[in-house]
Amino acid sequence: MIELHKLSTTREPFQLNVDLIERIDASPDCHVTLTTGQRIAVTESVDEVVGRIRAWRVDVMARALRLAR
Template sequence: MIELHKLSTQREPFQLNCDLIERVDASPDCHVTLTSGQRIAVTESVDEVVAKIRAWRVDVLSRALRLAR
């Protein structure tokens, strides 16, 4: 799961399962669209969201490789 922040007055953090992300758009604010069709406006940029997803996947794969040994 990655931590993002909702685009609201409180900018509250939330954890999101990366496997539920369908796409990430900038229009002009960054919106994460889930496989359910729900859209969430976040404070992070598209590049930041993609970097968090990449880092999470690298971590998961590296842990799996360590366990396989």
């Protein structure tokens, strides 16, 4: 799960399961489209969201490798 912030006046934080992400668009705000069809506007840029996804996946793989030893 990664933490993002909804694009609203309160910048509400939420946790998102990255396996549900279908695509990320910048038009001009960043929108995350889920496999369910739901579309969420977030304050982070496309590059920030992609970076968080990469970091999360690296962390998962590193933990799996440590457990396999």
